Amino acid sequence: MNLIENIKKSLSENILNLSDLEQALKVGLPNPKTESWKYTPLNFPISNYEISTKEINSQNIELFKYVERFSKENDIPLYLLNGEILNVIPNLTKTNIEKQYNYFIKDFFYYLNQSTNKEIYSFVFDKSSENKNYSFIVGALAEDDNFLANTSLSFVIKKDTEIEFDFYFTNFTKKSFLQNNYFSFKLEENAKLKINILEDDPNQLNLINNFYLDLSDNSQLNLSVFAIDGIFTRNNIQVDINGQNCDALLNGLYIGTKKNVVDNHILVNHNKPNSHSNQFFKGILEDKSRGIFNGKVHVKKDAQKTNAYQSNKNILTSADAQIFTKPELEIYADDVKCSHGATSGFLQENEMFYLMTRGISREQSKSLLLKAFVNELIQKIENSNYVDWLDKKIDNLI
Amino acid sequence: MSNELIEQITKSDYKYGFVTNIEQEYAPKGLNEDTVRFISEKKNEPAYMLEFRLKAFRFWQQMKHPEWQKVNFPEIDLQDIYYYAAPKIKSKPKSLEEIDPEIRDTYNKLGIPLEEQKLLAGIAVDAVMDSISVATTFKDKLAEVGIIFCSISEAIQEYPQLIKQYLGSVVPYTDNYYAALNSAVFSDGSFVYIPKGVGCPMELSTYFRINAAQTGQFERTLIIADEGSYVSYLEGCTAPMRDENQLHAAVVELYAHKNAEIKYSTVQNWYPGDKEGKGGIYNFVTKRGLCAGDNSKISWTQVETGSAITWKYPSCVLKGNNSIGEFYSVALTNNYQQADTGTKMIHLGENTRSRIVSKGISAGHSDNSYRGLVKVARKATGARNYTQCDSLLIGDTCGAHTFPYIEVENQTAVVEHEATTSKISDDAIFYLNQRGISTEDAVGMIVNGYAREVIMQLPMEFAVEAQKLLAISLEGSVG
Known part of the structure; x- marks a missing residue:
């Protein structure tokens, strides 16, 4: 495959894991016969991509403009551009890759990611890191087209620590870019973690995001993912509840426009008793976009x-939009309460009519109704700066 | 609930497990083109049927066994099965008196009113033992209104026009592994044709029984409802208790024309295997209905309590505008039974509606999965679907799973899916105990209440049977 050859050519052998590259070739790209990729077409020419080896121009104006829009006090940003860490934040160490990463699904993208990462960065957060906002800006500043970046990070949240992360995935250039990211989080006892993920790119971004979260006793997770723009977005989010009395809240909003593909694959494994999990995902599919949701609870x-609990609601606003949803349950314990629901619908004529009789234009009624649909999710975020900023962004889209 | 009670409920016996000693005629064991030719020849079929079978067989040879299902079983040695086993009948019986008394006894034991005098219930029966149809009752009366109700081999001889037109039109032999196999080696089954504007005056029914050892049953049912007609069709199944697993791979095709309605009800009680999971029937069936005309309706109701493995998805293809598809199912698994069942609703026409109600009950060491597909195609404007699938777990050694696939390609579609999983609450049991009802009876009552929505859809005689069946199948499993 071209992609593999490109990688081999551009990188020297001491950076590469050749065995992983070969493994990637052997496994091959996912196709419609692969169950977890059944509805997800790779709508970009993946084999043309290569790794960027050029110096990064960190003075790029676009980048600062982007950050300024939502930067807050106490903000500690970390820039990950073209797969490289630009600045250093406290709590950072490097570790051997093998120990960290054996829980991800071993598919093509996994091996691809591993092939260029012999070591990964890992962060440890303890009591002393509380009350700060950590922002991770993951993006591209490539000068040429068709760049691939493999990013791997691992996080440990120490006992009793409460922390909040914001992730931004974007592209600061108009070049086509593929991000293949693997993030793992370990929550120790009583840890509380809040993650807001924003996947937003008006340019050409293809994004494959893998999040793995390991929860210990009494830990709490609150994860929100907003996939609002991007040619191709795939989120694999896996939560392993390995302790008792855990709380895992997963919220998500996805908006498909143009010919975009947006895909959320969620898996929650309940391995220990007395825990609670909730998946709440909403989607709006416009134009010729395609949405995929696959939520799974394994008890x-x-x-x-x-x-x-699991809930997935979708609205289709155009005749060419599509939604494929599959909320799954796999249960081996009897004393449980599990439910899931999925709906797909369109804007109700009578609701539109009601608004229009009050002198609101058709267009405005439509966006008002869509706004109401997404507000439920946006309001779950407490940070008001962030909410305002996101609100405007969504306004522009719908 | 106490574990003892769970034990008790899971330990009831299968009461239809007897073997009838009648002389059987077999095809040579194994599967090859000669077997297919043998069956066709034995049944004295016209050339077009042999061609159909051979085409299916050749296609089947190139197919691989599917792997996506959530049921586990050792590979089936398809060469170790008799593909044709028939009770020896010297000549075709003219009346019921001529039927082998042994066979009649069998059906009497099963409580099937084969004899006409028992038919006050008003059900016309087609009884299929192993591979061939042994008796069809009430034929003449039905013929008066123009209804054809006979075995499919008879239809192949006498109504070639209809067979040529409809056989394989809903489930083509290319559809799946077992449908291809069935198309090649099917031996008998029922055929129903309801002419234009006729409402079938009685319930039609088929009783299937596997009797011979080491055989597979491959029956084929074809029901055609012409414009504006109505038919309600019932199907029941039993088999003797044997240590080996027997394969049952049937194909059922329903074809509804404009304004026609077909109601298909199944009470499936094949031998489920013993408490250790030994023996039992593998029930791998392809059932599909096509709402070809506008305003047509197909409704599937199934109560599944038997079989070691149940693996089937009675489906509706809603092609006609305003057509309706319904699926009501209760699937109960106990001991080591496995079920992977559900439905497919394919919305193609405008304003098509479908409704799915699925109730799964798992007990013992069983695994029960619901797998469903709701697909709204691009042109299906105004399609509507409602799906409800609930699971009930009894004891902590069983599993309940749901795999709903929802594919929507039309913005006007409204699709709803909801599912819950729970156990029988201690409060409910306590409440009934308090009123002097034993825990075992209480569980039976609660399960019946839980499944009521589905059982209500069955014709009365079947509903009573189904209720009893649920209680019996649960005996010894209270948890």
Whole structure:
């Protein structure tokens, strides 16, 4: 495959894991017969991509403009551009890759990611890191077209620590760019983690994001993912509840426009009893976009007294939009409460009519109704700066 | 609930497990083109049928066994099965008195009113033992209104026009592995044709029984409802208790024309295997209905309590505008039974509606999966679907799973899916105990209440049977 050859050519052998590259070739690209990629077409020419080896121009104006828009006090930003860390923040160490990464699904993209990362950066956050906002800006500043960046990071949230992360995935150039990211999080006892993920790119971004979260006793997770723009977006989010009394809230909003593909694959494994999880995802599909949602709850035999909920609601606003949703349950314990729901619908004529009789134009009624649909999710974020900024962004889209 | 009670409920016996000693005629064991030719020849079929079978067989040879299902079983040795086993009948029986008394006894034991005098219930029966149809009752009366109700081999001889037109039109032999196999080696089954504007005056029914050892049953049912007609069709199944697993791979095709309605009800009680999961029937069936005309309706109701493995998806293709598809299912698994069942609703026409109600009950060491597809095609403007699938777990050694696929390609579609999983609450049991009802009876009552929405859809006689069946199948499993 071209892609593999490109990588081999551009990087020297001491950076590359050749065995992983070969493994990637062997596994091959996912196709419609691969169950987890059944509805997700790779709508970009993946084999033309290569790794960027050029120096990064960190003085790029676009970048600062982007950050300024939402920067807050106490903000500690970390820039990950073209797969490289630009600045250094405290709590950073480098570790050997093998120990960290064996829980991800071993597919083509996994091996691709591994092939250029012999070591990964890992962060440890403890009590001393509380009350700060950590922003991770993951983007591209490539000068040429068709660049690929493999990013791997691992995070440990120490006992009793409460922390909040904001992730931004974007592209500061108009060049086509593919991000293949793997992030893992370990929450120790009583840790609280809040993650807001924004996937937003008006230019050409193809994004494959993998999040793995490992929860210990009494830990709490609150994850929100907003996939609002991008040619191709795929989120694999896996939560392993390996402790008791955990709380995992996963919220998501996806908006498909143009010919974009947006895909959320969520897996929550309840391995221990007495925990609670909730998946709440909403989608708006416009134009010729395609949305995919696959949420799965797996309750192991010992995970009694589990409460797991799942909800997925979609609105299609155009005759050419498509939605494929599959909310799955796999349950091996009897004393559990699990439910899931999925709906797909369109803007109700009578609701539109109601607004229009009050002198609101058709266009405005439409956006008002869509706004109401997404507000439920946006309001779950407490940070008001962020909400305002996101609000405007969504306004422009709908 | 106590574990003892769970034990009790899971430990009831299968009461239809007897073997009838009648002389059987077999095809040579194994599967090759000669077997297909043998079956066709034995049944004295016209050339077009042999061609159909051979085409299917050749296609099947190139197919691989699917792997996506959530049921586990050792590979089936298809060469170790008799593909044709028939009770020896010297000549075709003219009346019911001429039927082998042994066969009649069998059906009497099963409580099937084969004899006409018992038919006050007003059900016309087509009984299929192993591979061939042994008796069809009430034929003449039905013929008066123009309804054809006979075995499919008879239809192949006498109504070649209809067979040529409809056989394989809903489930083509290319559809799946077992449908291809069935198309090649099917031996018998029922055929129903309801002419224009006729409402079938009685319930039609088929009783299937596998009797011979080491055989597979491959029956084929074809029901055609012409414009403005109505038919309600019932199907029941039993088999003897044997240590080996037997394969049952049937194909059922329903074809509804304009304004026609077909109601298809199944009470499936094949031998589920013993408590250790030994033996039992593999029930791998392809059932599909096509709402070809406008305003047509197809409704599937199934109560599944038997079989070691149930693997089937009775589906509706809603092609005609304003057509309706319905699917009501109760699937109960106990001991080591496995079920992967559900439905497919394919919306192609405008303003098509579908409704799915699926109730899964798992007990013992069983695994019960719902797998469904709701697809709204681009042109299906105004399509509507409502899906409800609930699972009930009894005991902590069983599993319940749901895999709903929802594919929407039309913005005007409204699709709703909801599912819950829970156990029988201690409060509910306590409440009933308090009123002097034993825990075992209480569980039976609660399960019946839980499944009521589906059982109500069955014709009365079947509903009573289904209720009893649920209670019996659960005996010894209270948890």
